[in-house]
Amino acid sequence: LREDEAGDEVGGYVLGCELSRGSFSTVREAYHIEETKVKIGPVVVKIVRKHNIESAEEAMRRELMIWRRLGHPHVLPLLDSFESPMALYAVSPRCTKGNLLQLLNRMCGDPQGAGGLPFATLKRIALQLCSAVRYLHYDAAVAHGDLKLENALLDADENVRLIDFGLSRELFNGGRSSHNQEAGASARGCGSCTAAGSLPYCAPELLRGGLPDRPADCWALGVMLYACLVGRLPFQDAYEPRLVYKIVNAQYELP
Template identity: 30%
Template sequence: PTRTPDAEGETVSGYKLGPIIAYGGFSTIRCASSSTGGTVAVKIVRRSDIAQQQDPALARKRLDHEASVWLSLSHEHILPLFTAVHTSHADFFVTLYCPAGSLFDIMKRDGRPALPHDDAGMMFRQVVRGLRYLHEVARLVHRDIKLENILVDEMGVCRIGDFGMSMNIGELDVDDEDLLEMQMMQRQDEDENRTQSQGGGERRTTFAQAKRQTKPGLPVHLSMIRHHSGPRHRNSTPANDTTAPARPAQVFQTGSLPYAAPELLMPHFSTLARVDPAQDVWALGVMLYAMLTGRLPFVDTFDPRLQMKILHGVYKVPPGIGRGAELVLQGCIERSTSNRWTIAMVDAVAWGVGWG
């Protein structure tokens, strides 16, 4: 049979494709080698796989967006994109090979169930510096910070990857299809208002709730063992509304719901939310908690109940993590976005994480 251009042994941009090392949402990742013996990773997205998506045009647009963003970034704690090759068969993205895998892989392999606190602190500080670059220099919100999206290279350096969900700071957090739907609904409401005003009636209107839904069956990390030690901590700032929404305002990637900031779970009515770096800071706090304890602060196998736990913001303070780590967790896992720490505030005290 004829080999496809993305098969093992084929050459792309001077790199000979090796075995598959991972899978993405609709991508395949292979290691590859150069003629000089260097090793890279190649993310491969077949055109045929894009065509099979529910909305191929939107999938194509998001892939192009990710490639554009990724190519624009350059920082020691950001996974680099060396080159992108586009053919009639597939898109190939050549990046750094990270044999250790992600922080999630490392925790599954080496966690007991947590990482040693000094290791966790060192890795956390690297992620903080990468995220600070995204927020302050690139002016981007990653929007999917989690253990699975932090890769560790052969030198043990943490690299933030996966920019498919990233958006510019202040950008409207809404898909094209949602925006079109809401504009249509707004016009319909205006027509109804005109009709009712002519008849002497009065009607208050709001945007209809966006139709986004959490993907069913989002898996909770199986390696995150639940423990029941340590005092509980409730954020000091009360939430405006902790009613569990029937449909959260954000679509989450598989495994991302436990990291979701509470404001993302609130349905949008009269206003549309703008992308805020605070969303990443909350997820950063959740990730630190997992690194220090081996479990997530908010866990439930039933998504609506998990949403309620996140909205209430109650979690168990891990014993023995040190005052520095406690302060960072309280600053990050804060329900009020106005009181939540910025990445610069986290960076200022991150040195104290892991020192007991």
């Protein structure tokens, strides 16, 4: 089946250059087309092919269901969503300053070394992250499930915009995931700890088979804030089993 390409028109948008590609999705720059054929934008379109794998389509539909009801200054808004016989599409604003990991690399030099963000920048970003996570937990009743530096985009003013709700879950029973979600997650495994790049942010209970919830999000938020303060992640090891051991036993060094 032919994939969407630059120049294609879908759902009232002209697709542009490819920005990133994952196992089951592609992200492209795009422009909205008005009736006069004037292009407005740019925006970003996430594309998930329906025929790649059923679980990817299911995850995208779940993400859209949660994402479309969120509204907070530091959560990236969903501007539009639609589908074709071949794919699902999610449209969001274009954030031009990259993500928090890229900011750390730019400002701190060696990402494995010491030295975090300047205090004024750190304070602003920390307050914005905490505000967004508090909103998700207590106003939207959602656990993000995959908080990490790469999922905190920066807009033109370098304000935080949280993204990626593919592993998010609605919260019930005092902040825990529902029993129905637990059954589904048990069948699929703990996605937030198997997703590439997410293991260093996983709370110990997730590594033991638990589900994303408020405490697990707060652990991941703490990992992000540690990295912003110190300039490196608290748990690092190229050998994955040893990294898991460090996380479960809280083995990290204070600067």
